[in-house]
Amino acid sequence: MDFYFGLAQIIGVHTLLGLSAYIVLLTGQVSLAQAGFFAVGAYTAGMLTVLAGWHLVPALGASALTGATIACAIGFPALRVKGLMLVIATLAFGEGVRLFFFNFDYQIARGDIKVGPLGGEGFRQIRFFPEHGWTTGEVMLFIWAFALAAMALLWWFDRSRYGSVLRAVGEDELAAQSVGINLTAVKVSAMTVGGAIAGVGGGLYAHYTTHIEHTSFNILVATFALAYPIVGGLRNVFGTLLAVIFVQAILIEGLRFLGDWRNLLFGALIVLAMNLRPSGFLGARRRA
């Protein structure tokens, strides 16, 4: 059973990662910065529970806040560029964050061991869950409470005028600004919400793996974040969830029996999925 709980934990965290890219993608922006916000959230929550002795819930709040703040701050300069330039700019940001943590040391002595981030060695012993005696099932439920909250939030956005404004910007920026929509405000706000969601996801990730290092937040993570909403489609948040389940449960776990052939099939199946459903599992509504 623990295997399935563990898988559900991964799916929950990756759903948060995917949703953080989903809302940015609604405005037509392709961002590879989500892994950076995820990393910031992971280190923030980890340091607060391990070094400062906080409870995890307020630590996750701090993760959301730092993720949102950094997303907002990089949103202004980054969103001035478009298309491929934005991809490169956000990629550079994500790599910058990763390299920051590669060099980041902040350790304090706890008894006879030292705890805290240690550069390339990573940040070990993020032991909030085992120290508090949480079972795998409880951790899974805890993670899913946040994943469902994020899904509910974005679902509500989608139903509100704000969601329509996001989509209007995504469809046609020229027309959107001509009907009075403030492009900068809309794009930066989407980036900020995405940063908060990725921050929470990162905080949860740090605690269920108990060990994070800079390679946990590389370009592959950023690519996955972006791939989920694209493979899942942008009609609503469930597309992203479906894509996470497809990738994590079916492609990664389900095909394990194939051994080394898995990676080959993995790529082929994603290509196949995109060919069969070009606008995602739950694509945007299309011409009748």
Added chain:
Amino acid sequence: MLELQALSRHFGGVKAVDGLDLKVAEGQIFGLIGPNGSGKSTTVNVITGLLPPTLGRIVFRGRDLASLPTHLRLRAGIARTFQNIRLFGQMSVWQNLWVAQNSAEDQARQGFFARWLGGQAGVRQEISQLLEFSGLAHKQDELAANLAFGEQRRLELARAMAAKPKLLLLDEPAAGMNSEEIGQLRERILKLRDGGVTILLVEHVMELVMGVTDRIAVLNFGQKIAEGTPAEIQAHPAVRKAYLGGDQP
């Protein structure tokens, strides 16, 4: 209402608009005509801020617009339609109008708390009126991309009106329409004017321009070659030359 002072927009060596002076009075329907490539659409894009002017000033209700970005020009009261229809195709007709309610008063009303305090009723009622006005009430849940061409044009006009503009810039609204549709468009334009909207009509279709405008300016190669009432313009030799070809006067 709107005044262009020596407005120029150059693209490299091409003077798309070159020293244009124009005065549109409140309540007028002002026609802007000219052959293809004479700078009409560029003028609209400069007025709405999509293109910065190379030289010159745009004054709207006594205020220089130079420093205002496009979305604030809309809130100041200038709305437009596009020559090539630019709807939000994957959104419903109703949503297209919803996101376009961005007038200064709507900014207050669409605010987070205002919406919870029951501001939605007025919003819905206004959208219903716009749908009624454009004859699209029965299509409100249809995707904009699925509408017929004429319906898309009507929706775009309604979307521009959703911001309650004081000045409406129509960029070739009759392009591709048949006679009957042009007749309906004329009715709508007159109705809007009677409702207090000033209109700058950029158009090729003489049937519409001559029948509806109070005053017309003619552009050729970015410069104004004539201005006057429709009757004066029809009789103007330079205009006939520009449209029919021939030597420069």
